[in-house]
Amino acid sequence: MSDNPETETKPKKGKGLVMKAALGLGLLAAGGGGVFGLMAAGVIPGGGHAEKEDNKPKLIRKGEEDPFAPKQEGDKEGDGAAPVEGDGGSKYRTSYYSFAEEFTSNLKNSDALLQVSLACSTRHDGRVLIWLKKHELAIRSAMLAVIADTPEEDVFSIEGKDRMQKRLTAAINKVLVETEGFGGVDAVYFKAFIIQ
Numbered sequence: 001m002s003d004n005p006e007t008e009t010k011p012k013k014g015k016g017l018v019m020k021a022a023l024g025l026g027l028l029a030a031g032g033g034g035v036f037g038l039m040a041a042g043v044i045p046g047g048g049h050a051e052k053e054d055n056k057p058k059l060i061r062k063g064e065e066d067p068f069a070p071k072q073e074g075d076k077e078g079d080g081a082a083p084v085e086g087d088g089g090s091k092y093r094t095s096y097y098s099f100a101e102e103f104t105s106n107l108k109n110s111d112a113l114l115q116v117s118l119a120c121s122t123r124h125d126g127r128v129l130i131w132l133k134k135h136e137l138a139i140r141s142a143m144l145a146v147i148a149d150t151p152e153e154d155v156f157s158i159e160g161k162d163r164m165q166k167r168l169t170a171a172i173n174k175v176l177v178e179t180e181g182f183g184g185v186d187a188v189y190f191k192a193f194i195i196q
Contacts, residue, residue, distance in 0.1 A: 059092050062090075063093075108151050116191075124184040
């Protein structure tokens with residue numbers, strides 16, 4: 001330290017207060033940003049944004065109750081007949097939907113007619129079955145277009161029939177996605193298959 005008081009540097013009081021205020025504001029902003037981020041991520045509730053509920057059909061495990069299962073004809077409360085599930089195979093329950101009417105169409109570049117009776121399956125909850133019934137007209141139209149676009153040689157081979165089943169499944173799911181936002185059909189099955 002020197003003996004000359006004029007050469008000593010004295011800390012400026014104003015500069016220290018500004019630094020402390022800036023540091024405090026910086027910490028406040030960082031803390032607020034962190035809280036906002038946690039609220040937006042849903043970690044802390046009350047972010048002001050309504051959490052969007054996942055309203056898509058869920059896979060139903062064997063033995064679980066399906067809250068959307070359509071009531072079957074002849075079902076009565078307390079009739080005592082509980083469904084019995086096997087232990088093996090898929091861990092999910094499979095539900096089936098049978099199309100009431102047969103499908104009849106010409107085949108691609110052919111005079112041959114194909115008449116089929118069809119059903120499909122889903123492992124998702126009963127909303128998919130409800131939507132199949134609700135949109136059956138649009139689904140039938142899409143499926144008839146697939147059948148009409150099937151070459152005659154495909155209906156005589158197992159591989160060709162497999163391709164047609166996959167195309168029919170895709171057609172059903174396309175209609176369901178367009179109308180309800182979710183497909184959910186796993187496979188299409190032939191109940192009857194007649195070539196004329």
